[in-house]
Amino acid sequence: MSATQRLNAAEKDLERFIKFLALKSTQVVVQSRLGEKIQTQCNPLAGNDWFNIVVQDHPEVMDETKRALALKPGDSILQRLPLCVEISLKTTEGDQMVLEVWSLDLLQPAANGTTTNGGGASNARDDSKADTNGTNGESQTLKASHAIYSRMGIMLKSLISLTRTTPAYKLSRRQCPDSYGIFYRIYVDRPQVHTLGEGHKNVKIGQLHTIVGSLVMSVAYRTKMTISPTTAQAHQTENNIIMLKSDHFRPATDASSPTNQQTQNHATAVTKKLGLGGLNAALGSGERRCIDIEKPLRPGAFTDMGKLRQYTEDDFVLPETPPFEWLLRGRQRHESTGSGCSMESLNRLDNVASVVSNNLHNNNNNNHTANNFNHSHNLNNNSTGFKSFEKQQATNGEAATSFSPIKSLLIPATAYRHHSEPTLEPPPDDDNLLKELHFPFASPTSHVNDLAKFYRECYHAPPLRGLNELQAEVSSSSSSTTPASSSSVAACGPTAAAAAVATSAADASALDDLSRQLEQFETSLEDYDKLVSQFGLTGSSSSGSRSSGGLQMSN
């Protein structure tokens, strides 16, 4: 009786150790990819840091890890391993490449005999398994908790050392917003090493034999770093097909999964991937290949063709004067018609809705058919999700103010959610998409912030009321919007039309004001001349044309 109690206590201790090892490991990996050198101070007077190593906790990474693990009180972390941290690179052009996958896995002592059915995806696992068999005789199972604790400390130190040696470290140190950024994703699943391309390397960081199984920490990293768009994309095509067919949808329905519990495990992992790694899952899907500059963009369903064409053409033709007028015009169009956004909003809403439904199905995992349907549904939505994310990212890069439209676009989605499942807690996925951009690779001191600030200032500057500009603006906008405005008026109803009339009336009065002012100036020109001559200027400056003379003076 007491022996079993002791065993249980030891297991509890071990679970706690493993949990904190997992939490600290993700911190180490993600922090090493921030692109900066790290220094933490020793604390000789017995600090409280786990494994006696000072690893600072980044709250965001902590949240992500906890979200990925999704441990409820009373849950054991042993059922939630392997835990993976994926580091990927994304260029400003939108090319994306997975650089490495760090994983912490627990090999059950009994599971040694069973065969894995993951194909290529379980490479690292197989390797480590082979190693386990090889070293089983040599290494004994550790029982004393302090011994395990110190070995975990060594493992964590090894992890710290090794994170500085892989190619991704150098890349992350050189990252800059103009060329590429480094992203991370934490998920609970087998390490997806097939995204690492040919010739990737597996390194086992450490292995620890305990009473609950062998704890294995390993990394798989890419060795071929060249991004050549054609080959990379061709390669991705293959990978995507494999990924979608064999990895995303199989586990939920696969009858060959060893235990029901494991099936459940995988199903949740897939959901996590969609949620947490919505970015990557979407980026990885085939949509990007479809955007071909040669071909015209195809409009979505329910899109007004006339409006769409007008939008894209206008985008390329810049008015000659004045230099920043197009910014103001862009805003006006954005506000008045919003034709460009409607498609995005639909996609976004659709995507969110799918995630919601996904979560919903996740709650009752027994329903396999529903789950399956849900996955196929996601196949479509991944691609659309990418687009909306792109849009979001583009606006984010330019100005922080564009947050509000995105947020507002989400309102219908939440309404939908409440309508369908009021008891469901709101999924964190939408926030996550946004968070990924800001944290942690955008430092407040980066150069882009200046640009964004400048852009914002231009964007919000009050329109200057030059006479010529105003006239040109009024005439051009009225002429250009007439074909579209007829349809938009028809669509928006009488209020919009009334508003349009009111604004044109206001413009006209402003014009009158200006012309009156000008007339006044012209009549009093002589007075001004007199004033200038009173200042004692020589005849040469006043002999030139008056207006240009003024210009010369200012020059």
Place this chain on the structure above:
Amino acid sequence: MNARSQVFDLTMEGLQVDEAVTTIFQTVLFHRCLGKFMYTGDAQYSIGTVGYTDVDCNFIDFTYVCCTSDSLTHKVKRAINVFSEKLRSNESCGSGQISLEFFQKKKNRWPFPQESIPWEVWTVHLDLIKHENEDERQLCRENVSDLLTEKVIYITELMNRHDYVPKTPSQSELDLIFDTSFPDVQPYLFKFDYSTSGSAAPSMGNAMKKIIKETLAM
């Protein structure tokens, strides 16, 4: 005595020696450093925590991690520097080796001095080369970096094996196992040993190592 012995063979330019050796030794020491022990009873103690620092190399495209301890860094740097100066001096013929040796002390009866028993030895054997032009130098810079990556991976692999390390003693015997002279960290007792081909007769340990190496090479 059955000390574990690891030998790394490296070939590089004189300028890179310091950083390459430091990378290897600091990585080892990082794993062999504990927090300071604070004894509350003879067998009861709490352990301090170890901070770490990223260090960029100047002559190699590499970053290594070491304990955040100025005194330890200084000690390692000085030892390696003495060796590298010797190795790169005019008398030297351009090859030599330096080793980091972990040992424990054993008390003997009164007239005999304390005995040092090594339990782990890390040796770096170096051959110097000179580059003709900048292209070659650049290539070598990358090669040495790849080489160090390999070595660090190897070191971590060894560290995670369940090999012998001295047991933590009671307070009175702490100095026999650990170097307690540092204010912030507590590494196992260690010392440096070096020889360059131009100077000094090799010690017994070095001769043994040479024999082992030669048999391995065969």
